[in-house]
Amino acid sequence: MxxxxxxxxxxxxxxxxxxxxxxxxxxxxxxxxxxxxxxxxxxxxxxxxxxxxxxxxxxxxxxxxxxxxxxxxxxxxxxxxxxxxxxxxxxxxxxxxxxxxxxxxxxxxxxxxxxxxxxxxPAVLDALDGMKPDAPLIHPDLHTYKVAPIFHPKPHTNISHHYKLRKGDVETAFAACDVVTENTYYIPHVQHxxxxxxxxxxxxxxxxxxxxxxxxxxxxxxxxxxxxxxxxxxxxxxxxxxxxxxxxxxxxxxxxxxxxxxxxxxxxxxxxxxxxxxxxxxxxSYVRQGLHAKIKTGINKDGKILAVKTEFVWDGGAYTEYGVNITKAGGWASAGPYDIPNVWTDSYCVYTNHPVGGPYRGFGMCEIHFAIEQNIDEVSEAIGMDPAEVRRINGLRPGGITGTGEVMEVSGFHDCLDQVIKDIDYGTPCQQPENPHKVRGKGIAAGWKSPSQPTNAGSSAIIRMNEDGTYILMTSGQEIGQGSETALIQIAAETLDVDPTLISCRFGDTDHTPYEWQTVASRTTYCAGNAIKLACEDLKNKILDLAQIKLGAYKRELEIKGGYVVHKLYPDRKVPLSEFALGLAFPDGSGVGGPAIGVGTFTLENNLNVDHETGMGSHPAAFWTIGFNGAEVEVDTETGHIKVLKMCSCFDAGKVINPLTYTCQAEGAMVQSLGTALFEELKLKNGKILNKSFVDYKIPTADDVPELIVKYVEHAEPTGPYGARGVGEPLMVPGAPAIANAVYDAIGVRFKRMPITPDDVLRALREKREQEAM
The missing domain is CATH 3.90.1170.50 (Aldehyde oxidase/xanthine dehydrogenase, a/b hammerhead)
Incomplete structure (x- = not known):
C-alpha cells in the first residue's frame, strides 16, 4: 500500500x-x-x-x-x-x-x-527618500558590518543590498516593440x-x-x-x-x-x-516589507513580451538582516513565470525608521506579483488581447528560459492555467446581480516561487526502531501549523512500507533533534523529506544486512514489505521487522547489529550562485513552484464594498504527499491573500503604527470567506522526495492580483495599491465619472 x-x-x-x-x-x-x-x-x-x-x-x-x-x-x-x-x-x-x-x-x-x-x-519614513544622497543615515557604520558574500550593501547610504539582473539587451528590444508601457505599484507593510x-x-x-x-x-x-x-x-x-x-x-x-x-x-x-x-x-515582531515597484514592458501585437525593465525598492525598516535576502529573491523572480528574452532589474533594500521588515509567507513573491500580474493584464489591454492568451503565449514551458537564464526542466504553467480558466469559468461573462448598483467581474493571475536558500542549507534526520516495531522519527523541520509533521511521517512510512500510525515524530530541540537549516522557504517537505527518505533507506539497508543472516538468503532476494522482511521468491518466508530492532542474538550468546537506527543528510548539491553584476546563473534555485489563482468578485458601487464570491487555485506540486493538508494550505493561502488584497495595511504616521490591534487592523473573518476550489497538477520534481516540491508559500502568491484583476473587470478601474478599500473604490469611481464627463 x-x-x-x-x-x-x-x-x-x-x-x-x-x-x-x-x-x-x-x-x-x-x-x-x-x-x-x-x-x-x-x-x-x-x-x-x-x-x-x-x-x-x-x-x-x-x-x-x-x-x-x-x-x-x-x-x-x-x-x-x-x-x-x-x-x-x-x-x-x-x-x-x-x-x-x-x-x-x-x-x-x-x-x-x-x-x-x-x-x-531626522527620520527616514519612505524608502524612496531613503535612497537619496542627502538622506539621514540610519546605519552610518554599515560599511563595517559583517555580511554574507552574496549580498552587497552600499557603504555610506541606506541601501543594505542592491540586486542586479541583466539578461539580453532591453533597450534594443524596447525600440523594436509595437507597444511599450510603464506602470507603478505600491504594496504597504502588513503584519503576520x-x-x-x-x-x-x-x-x-x-x-x-x-x-x-x-x-x-x-x-x-x-x-x-x-x-x-x-x-x-x-x-x-x-x-x-x-x-x-x-x-x-x-x-x-x-x-x-x-x-x-x-x-x-x-x-x-x-x-x-x-x-x-x-x-x-x-x-x-517582523512586518512584511513595503514595496515600490516600477515596471516597463515591451510587447508586440502578437502577444509576445520581448523586454521588461523593473525597479523594486523595498522598505526594509530599521534592520534588514532578512530583508536583504527578500530583495535578492524578488530580484531573481522579477520576470515572473514567463519566458522573456530581455530582462533588466534593480532590486534595492533600503533602511528606514519603520518597524523591522522580515520574512512573510511568499518571501517577497506576493508583493512583486501584485505588480507583475496586474501589469500583464495592463499590457494585454494595451494590445487588445485577452490576458489569459498573453499568459499562454509567454508562460514558461519545459525547456523555457527564466529571467536568470536557468532552463526550466519541469513546468506545469499551462496545465494550471487551463484548470483555473475552467474552474472560474473565465470565458463566460459574469451573471450580473439584479441590484443595478452591484457588478461582478473575474480575474486570474499566475505566481511562482523558489526556495531562497544557500547550498549549505542542509537537512538531517534520524529514525530509530523500537522493540515492538514502532518508530521514532527525529527531525528539526518545525511544525508551525502547516502540517509538516504529518507529511514527513508519510514519507517515512512510504519508504519503510509501514503504517504511518507506527511512527511518532520528535522535532524542535537542538540538543536532541538533528540539524535543520530553517523551516522557511517552502523547503521542509523537500529538504527534510529528502533527509528522512535517506534515513529510512539507511535503516532498511541495515535491516536487510541482518535479515540475510537470519533468513539464510542473499540480500538481493529480500525486500521490506508491509512490516516484514519478505523473501521475493518465497513470500511465506518472512520475519517481522521488530525482530531486528536490537540486532540479532544467536544461541551461543553472540550477536550482531545492535539497535536499529537510520541516518540521512541532504543538501542542495546543484545550487549555484548567480553572477553579482548580471544576476545570471545556470541553476540558482532548487526548484520553482508555479501555479494560478482565479477570483470572481462583486463590487457595490454605492458603498464601495468588494465581496469575493469565488476563488480557485491550481498549482504544480510535483507530487502531493497529503491531499487533505494540501487543500487546507491552499484554502488558507487564498483567504490570507484576500486579506492583504482588501483589508490589511499597517498604517504608519511619522513611524508610529496607528492600528496595532485587531480593533483597527482588519483580517478576514468567516463571513469574508468565498467559495474555494482547490485543484493541483503533478509534474514530478526530479530531485524531490517521491517527486514532491514545496507549495506552502507559493499557494498564496497569485491571490491578491487575481482579486485586483477581477475588480478591474467589474468596474473598469485599476488599483495600483493594496489594500483596495471601499473608500478607494468610491474615490476611483467618482474620478472615472468625472473623466468620462469631460
Missing part, C-alpha cells in the same frame, strides 16, 4: 483541538522571573542618558539591563541588529532597556520608572498576525549552559544567531521550540530571545519569561 498521495489525518490534530498541545506561554517553571521592556517613543533618536536607578530600587526587581551592556550585533545574513538599542533608537517601539522581576506587575511598574533622555534625529504571539523563556545554569524555549520556526538558525550575539559556544546553548501557533515567517529569526538571555545570565538557575502582547506583536 502506498502512503503518498492519500488524505492522511493530521497527527497533531487531537492535541491541538483538545488543548493538550504545549506552547511556550503554557510553560510555568519554579522561581520564574518575568521580563518587560522599555521602548523608544521616537522613530529615530540618539540615546543621551538612561537612568535605571528607580527601577533597580523597586522591591521585587531582580535585574535591569540596557544596550550598552550588550553591544555585539547579530544577523543571519547581515549583522546589523542589536537586541537593545545601542547609541540610537531606530524605530518607534525599539527596545532600549529591559527588566526582570518576581511578577509581571512589578516588571511593568519598573519599566515605567526607567528614565531615558533622547535627542530626536499569527494566532500565538511571540513568547520565550531563558534559563542560565550554573555550569554555563543556556536553554531557550521559544515560539520559533527555525531552532538551529536562532541558536546560531544567539551564539554569535552572546559568545555562547553552541554546545552550551540549547534551543527548544514546542508547537508553534502560526509563524508565516514572523518566527523565523530572533526577536525577544536576545532580550531575556542577558537577564537569565544575571539570575543563574531562574528562568526568565517574556511574552508579547498583541500590540507588541504588531510593533516589535
Amino acid at each position: 502506498s502512503y503518498i498521495g492519500i488524505p492522511f489525518q493530521r497527527v497533531d490534530a487531537i492535541k491541538k483541538v483538545t488543548g493538550q498541545a504545549t506552547y511556550v506561554d503554557d510553560i510555568l517553571m519554579p522561581r520564574m522571573l518575568y521580563a518587560q521592556v522599555k521602548r523608544s517613543p521616537y522613530p529615530h533618536a540618539k540615546i543621551l542618558r538612561i537612568d535605571t536607578s528607580k527601577a533597580e530600587a523597586l522591591p521585587g526587581v531582580r535585574s535591569v539591563i540596557t544596550g550598552d551592556c550588550y553591544t555585539k550585533r547579530c544577523g543571519l545574513y547581515l549583522e546589523d541588529k542589536n537586541f537593545l538599542a545601542v547609541g540610537t533608537a531606530k524605530y518607534r517601539g525599539e527596545a532600549v532597556a529591559a527588566v526582570c522581576a518576581e511578577t509581571p506587575e512589578i516588571a511593568d511598574e519598573a519599566v515605567e520608572l526607567i528614565e531615558v533622555e533622547y535627542e530626536e534625529l 498576525v499569527p494566532l500565538e504571539p511571540h513568547s520565550a523563556v531563558a534559563q542560565y545554569d550554573l555550569d554555563g549552559k543556556v536553554t531557550v524555549w521559544g515560539s520559533i520556526q527555525s531552532p538551529y538558525a536562532v541558536r546560531q544567531a544567539l551564539s554569535t550575539a552572546f559568545d555562547i559556544p553552541l554546545n552550551k546553548l540549547r534551543v527548544i521550540s514546542p508547537y508553534v501557533g502560526g509563524g508565516f515567517g514572523a518566527k523565523a529569526g530572533t526577536t525577544l530571545e536576545g532580550i531575556i538571555i542577558p537577564l537569565a545570565k544575571r539570575n543563574p538557575g531562574r528562568p526568565v519569561k517574556l511574552c508579547y502582547t498583541r500590540e507588541d506583536e504588531f510593533e516589535n
Whole structure:
C-alpha cells in the first residue's frame, strides 16, 4: 500500500483541538522571573542618558539591563541588529532597556520608572527618500558590518543590498516593440498576525549552559544567531521550540530571545519569561516589507513580451538582516513565470525608521506579483488581447528560459492555467446581480516561487526502531501549523512500507533533534523529506544486512514489505521487522547489529550562485513552484464594498504527499491573500503604527470567506522526495492580483495599491465619472 498521495489525518490534530498541545506561554517553571521592556517613543533618536536607578530600587526587581551592556550585533545574513538599542533608537517601539522581576506587575511598574533622555534625529519614513544622497543615515557604520558574500550593501547610504539582473539587451528590444508601457505599484507593510504571539523563556545554569524555549520556526538558525550575539559556544546553548501557533515567517529569526538571555545570565538557575502582547506583536515582531515597484514592458501585437525593465525598492525598516535576502529573491523572480528574452532589474533594500521588515509567507513573491500580474493584464489591454492568451503565449514551458537564464526542466504553467480558466469559468461573462448598483467581474493571475536558500542549507534526520516495531522519527523541520509533521511521517512510512500510525515524530530541540537549516522557504517537505527518505533507506539497508543472516538468503532476494522482511521468491518466508530492532542474538550468546537506527543528510548539491553584476546563473534555485489563482468578485458601487464570491487555485506540486493538508494550505493561502488584497495595511504616521490591534487592523473573518476550489497538477520534481516540491508559500502568491484583476473587470478601474478599500473604490469611481464627463 502506498502512503503518498492519500488524505492522511493530521497527527497533531487531537492535541491541538483538545488543548493538550504545549506552547511556550503554557510553560510555568519554579522561581520564574518575568521580563518587560522599555521602548523608544521616537522613530529615530540618539540615546543621551538612561537612568535605571528607580527601577533597580523597586522591591521585587531582580535585574535591569540596557544596550550598552550588550553591544555585539547579530544577523543571519547581515549583522546589523542589536537586541537593545545601542547609541540610537531606530524605530518607534525599539527596545532600549529591559527588566526582570518576581511578577509581571512589578516588571511593568519598573519599566515605567526607567528614565531615558533622547535627542530626536531626522527620520527616514519612505524608502524612496531613503535612497537619496542627502538622506539621514540610519546605519552610518554599515560599511563595517559583517555580511554574507552574496549580498552587497552600499557603504555610506541606506541601501543594505542592491540586486542586479541583466539578461539580453532591453533597450534594443524596447525600440523594436509595437507597444511599450510603464506602470507603478505600491504594496504597504502588513503584519503576520499569527494566532500565538511571540513568547520565550531563558534559563542560565550554573555550569554555563543556556536553554531557550521559544515560539520559533527555525531552532538551529536562532541558536546560531544567539551564539554569535552572546559568545555562547553552541554546545552550551540549547534551543527548544514546542508547537508553534502560526509563524508565516514572523518566527523565523530572533526577536525577544536576545532580550531575556542577558537577564537569565544575571539570575543563574531562574528562568526568565517574556511574552508579547498583541500590540507588541504588531510593533516589535517582523512586518512584511513595503514595496515600490516600477515596471516597463515591451510587447508586440502578437502577444509576445520581448523586454521588461523593473525597479523594486523595498522598505526594509530599521534592520534588514532578512530583508536583504527578500530583495535578492524578488530580484531573481522579477520576470515572473514567463519566458522573456530581455530582462533588466534593480532590486534595492533600503533602511528606514519603520518597524523591522522580515520574512512573510511568499518571501517577497506576493508583493512583486501584485505588480507583475496586474501589469500583464495592463499590457494585454494595451494590445487588445485577452490576458489569459498573453499568459499562454509567454508562460514558461519545459525547456523555457527564466529571467536568470536557468532552463526550466519541469513546468506545469499551462496545465494550471487551463484548470483555473475552467474552474472560474473565465470565458463566460459574469451573471450580473439584479441590484443595478452591484457588478461582478473575474480575474486570474499566475505566481511562482523558489526556495531562497544557500547550498549549505542542509537537512538531517534520524529514525530509530523500537522493540515492538514502532518508530521514532527525529527531525528539526518545525511544525508551525502547516502540517509538516504529518507529511514527513508519510514519507517515512512510504519508504519503510509501514503504517504511518507506527511512527511518532520528535522535532524542535537542538540538543536532541538533528540539524535543520530553517523551516522557511517552502523547503521542509523537500529538504527534510529528502533527509528522512535517506534515513529510512539507511535503516532498511541495515535491516536487510541482518535479515540475510537470519533468513539464510542473499540480500538481493529480500525486500521490506508491509512490516516484514519478505523473501521475493518465497513470500511465506518472512520475519517481522521488530525482530531486528536490537540486532540479532544467536544461541551461543553472540550477536550482531545492535539497535536499529537510520541516518540521512541532504543538501542542495546543484545550487549555484548567480553572477553579482548580471544576476545570471545556470541553476540558482532548487526548484520553482508555479501555479494560478482565479477570483470572481462583486463590487457595490454605492458603498464601495468588494465581496469575493469565488476563488480557485491550481498549482504544480510535483507530487502531493497529503491531499487533505494540501487543500487546507491552499484554502488558507487564498483567504490570507484576500486579506492583504482588501483589508490589511499597517498604517504608519511619522513611524508610529496607528492600528496595532485587531480593533483597527482588519483580517478576514468567516463571513469574508468565498467559495474555494482547490485543484493541483503533478509534474514530478526530479530531485524531490517521491517527486514532491514545496507549495506552502507559493499557494498564496497569485491571490491578491487575481482579486485586483477581477475588480478591474467589474468596474473598469485599476488599483495600483493594496489594500483596495471601499473608500478607494468610491474615490476611483467618482474620478472615472468625472473623466468620462469631460
